[in-house]
Amino acid sequence: MKVRTLKKDKVNIITLGCSKNLVDSEVLSGQLKANEIDVVHESGKLDHNIVVVNTCGFIDKAKEESINTILDQVNLKKKGRLDKVYVTGCLSERYRGDLEAEIPEVDAWFGTFDLPLMLKQFDADYKTELLGERLLATPKHYAYMKISEGCNRTCSFCAIPLMRGQHVSKSMEELVKEAEGLVQKGVKEVMLIAQELTYYGLDLYKKRMLADLVNRLADVKGLEWIRLHYAYPNKFPLEVVDVMRDRDNVCNYLDMPLQHASDNMLKAMRRQSTRAEMEDTISAIRERVPGICLRTTLISGFPGETQDDVEEVKDFLQKQRFDRVGIFTYSHEEGTTAYDLADDIPADEKQARAQEIMEVQQEISYEKNQERIGHTYKVIIDKKEAGRYLGRTEFDSVEVDNEVVIHSEKKLPIGDFVNVKITKAYDYDIEGEVVA
Incomplete structure (x- = not known):
């Protein structure tokens, strides 16, 4: 018997596709944690023994990415790096029969509304009080x-x-x-x-x-x-x-x-x-x-x-x-x-x-x-990268829209709001400095 199976399970959830899928993965994570199962999201450490791939089936490119991700995880399982690979989400909902035949190494396939069923794979209960x-x-x-x-x-x-x-x-x-x-x-x-x-x-x-x-x-x-x-x-x-x-x-x-x-x-x-x-x-x-x-x-x-x-x-x-x-x-x-x-x-x-x-x-x-140059906007600080802060105005959503590049000697806590005067502008991003 492998030593790995004696250890406590740790689940890594990989999410593909839209923000609606991300919410589903977060709900799954919450249910697993409530059942005292160790869970991480898109970990690169390979210190887990179970993977759940939450797939997208919206368009060709998304389907291809989902299938490639499943195959990558199946290969890790073949090499003994994983014990179980589960697949859920839209691709699984739409093509489950075909996928089961084509990728038999996947341990179980679940649709978009199969959360309670998936939890049973972990001997976990669906906790309705966690709504x-x-x-x-x-x-x-x-x-x-x-x-x-x-x-x-x-x-x-x-x-x-x-x-x-x-x-x-x-x-x-x-x-x-x-x-x-x-x-x-x-x-x-x-x-x-x-x-x-x-x-x-x-x-x-x-x-x-x-x-x-x-x-x-x-x-x-x-x-x-x-x-x-x-x-x-x-x-x-x-x-x-x-x-x-x-x-x-x-x-x-x-x-x-x-x-x-x-x-x-x-x-x-x-x-x-x-x-x-x-x-x-x-x-x-x-x-x-x-x-x-x-x-x-x-x-x-x-x-x-x-x-x-x-x-x-x-x-x-x-x-x-x-x-x-x-x-x-x-x-x-x-x-x-x-x-x-x-x-x-x-x-x-x-x-x-x-x-x-x-x-x-x-x-x-x-x-x-x-047109934004010279104007001051309320900006939320999202992250610090390469010595500069990146944030967004109310006119910008996460990942899909413009970012505000802020150079500041003063520390700006992530998640804080600051007032930023815009000094430069490009095709899709703007730059500015913090003002009182």
């Missing part, structure tokens, strides 16, 4: 808060409903309690996430309740920033931005993935909006919250997209001047309604179109950042 409790994998000053699961939208390119099911909101009471618990752990900023924020409450309360939820969360003492991610433009509840305007701790920031600007493409994507309707919504939001930071995400290379469609996206960006833009190349996903269409644009052409669009946004971002 909302989790072991944070982020720095302690910020955390993601998942307000709902699944999605009822029918976007033709998206496989999320296949993996995450229909929309299910968490109750307001549960979320307020969760936020209070996060603050007690030292969290100062929460990022509200869901597949679709604006649908919140329709299942539980029979009406859209995102504005009410944000108002309730803004009352939580010690919560200094609340940030909104992934809002759908169709029938956007404008009362949400009224709360944003009226509450000091709700960031003037909204992440609203629009996916395209050409009416032909929007219709083919089943987005339920036209360009004109999206522009009206954007105009109404900006009218209610002047200076709001708007982030959007786009898709290039959807089946049937023409160069005229690309030009329309570029025109849209130049006219709307979003603060932040991300772009994906289209991934042809089985099970979606778009899968019936011919994936007629080569991968290199999709990438070239994405680059063409981002070059337009890069110039807009540079111009907007130049």
